[in-house]
Structures are given as structure tokens and as C-alpha cells.
Amino acid sequence: MSWTKHSTPEFQAIVDDFTILRCQVGSGVHGTNIVGTDDRDEMGICLEPPEYVIGLDRFDQYVYRTQPEGVRSGPGDLDLTVYSLRKWMRLAVSGNPTVLLPLFVPPDEIVSVTGAGESLRANADMILSRRAGHRFLGYLRSQRNHMLAHPDGKRTNRPELIALYGFDVKYAGHMIRLGLQGVELLETGRVTLPMPEPWRSWIVDLRQGKHTKDEALDLTADLESRLERLLVTSGLPDRPDMRRVNRWMVDTYATRWGEAQGFGSY
Numbered sequence: 001m002s003w004t005k006h007s008t009p010e011f012q013a014i015v016d017d018f019t020i021l022r023c024q025v026g027s028g029v030h031g032t033n034i035v036g037t038d039d040r041d042e043m044g045i046c047l048e049p050p051e052y053v054i055g056l057d058r059f060d061q062y063v064y065r066t067q068p069e070g071v072r073s074g075p076g077d078l079d080l081t082v083y084s085l086r087k088w089m090r091l092a093v094s095g096n097p098t099v100l101l102p103l104f105v106p107p108d109e110i111v112s113v114t115g116a117g118e119s120l121r122a123n124a125d126m127i128l129s130r131r132a133g134h135r136f137l138g139y140l141r142s143q144r145n146h147m148l149a150h151p152d153g154k155r156t157n158r159p160e161l162i163a164l165y166g167f168d169v170k171y172a173g174h175m176i177r178l179g180l181q182g183v184e185l186l187e188t189g190r191v192t193l194p195m196p197e198p199w200r201s202w203i204v205d206l207r208q209g210k211h212t213k214d215e216a217l218d219l220t221a222d223l224e225s226r227l228e229r230l231l232v233t234s235g236l237p238d239r240p241d242m243r244r245v246n247r248w249m250v251d252t253y254a255t256r257w258g259e260a261q262g263f264g265s266y
Helices: 009-018 085-093 115-122 130-149 159-165 169-188 199-207 213-233 242-259
Strands: 019-024 040-046 061-065 078-084 110-113
Touching (some): 019 115, 115 242, 159 169
Parallel strands (some): 040 078
């Protein structure tokens, strides 16, 4: 187990008692994992107690990792991040691709959920906007840049993949997944999880060296162009419905704190 400044026993107690939604968010939920090689990534959202919102104490996130800090996670390891609702929502309304996943994961990928968590998922439309398209596009380009930056495998986290396949196939898989999911979100307002075929198998094959780097780059260029067009033509609003988001958050916190019969119950 790895302890960081974000994983004190005090924070763990908050997570244990006040998490409203926890689910898988890694390659397993996308359906692009390679059995026996990937770790498990989970994300949670919690309603932190009032002293961490209107008092001087602060809770932004809790982190748990099976491996010590600085050691790469391996097969079967767990990487868990639980955000305060306020921090999670700030990231979500900005369109962060990973943070949006709890809105779309299927029920069998949910570890735990409360009524507030169900309500959050049911009101996903208040959060989504074309901002997300900009973030998906930016993340796609970042993954491509990482893949191309170290063709010889030096100063990269996964030199063994470059030795096997000639390029970092994990970066390539993320790059294409982000493009496909960004296009789907801008076209439909949803992200299908796990990824639908044939692209799910295509990415799995890519991660096993069955497609070339040039194939991956050509597909990515097409997805990049589609994303750029959809940033103009998508039916999603330009911005999230911040008035509705704020009203939902205030009501959710007030209800939870009221159920606790006053601040002293925490």
C-alpha cells in the first residue's frame, strides 16, 4: 500500500463514509485491456463534511495505490483516486475525459453508488459541453506527442514496448481511443463503455503489435479532423449549464448534511 499526502487515515474515513460513486475508469472499462498485463484504475466521488467546505480544513482528493509512490503499477494492482465532489465537478465541467467516465460506466463497473451518485449520473447533460471536445482533442495530441517524442525508447516509462513493437503501443491505443470517444461524445452526448466493436478489438490488436505506427497515425489524423469539425457543428452547448450545476451541488450537499443532523455528527 502507498501512502501520500492525499491518503491519510482521516481522509480514508471520509472516503469510507461519504463516497457517493466509485467505479472502474481504466482500460478495463474501455474494453481495451490486455488480460494479465494491466492494473485496475478506479475513481470515486465523495461529499466531504461541512468543515472541509465552509471551514478551514480542506479535502480535495484521496489516493490509494497498491505500489509505493514512484513504482509502476503492474497486473492486478489497484490505483484509486477519490475526489471531493467540488473538485470532481470543476474538472468535469472543464471536459476532462477521464473524469467524465463515471457518468457513463455500465452498472456492472460500479463498485458502489448512493442516491446522490445516481442523481449525478442522471443529470450528466448539465455537465457536458463542447469544452469536452477541446479536452479530448488536446489529450489525443498529447498522447501522440508522447508516442513520437522517444522513438528509441529512452526516457520513456515503457521501453519494453518500444523494444517489442518499435513504438509505444499503449500511447497509440490511448490516442485512438480518445479520438473515437471524443467524436462519439460530440455527436451523441454519450460515451459507450466498453468501446463498441470493431474499434475495441482494433485497439487491443494495436496494443499487441498487430497494427503499424503509420496505421495508428493515419487513423488519428482522420479523428483529429473530425473532432475539429465537430467543435463547430456539435449539438452540445458551448458551455455547461453552470446555474443548474451549482443548484444541484448546493441541494446535494445540503441534503447530505441535513441527514447527518448537524455538523457535529461528522
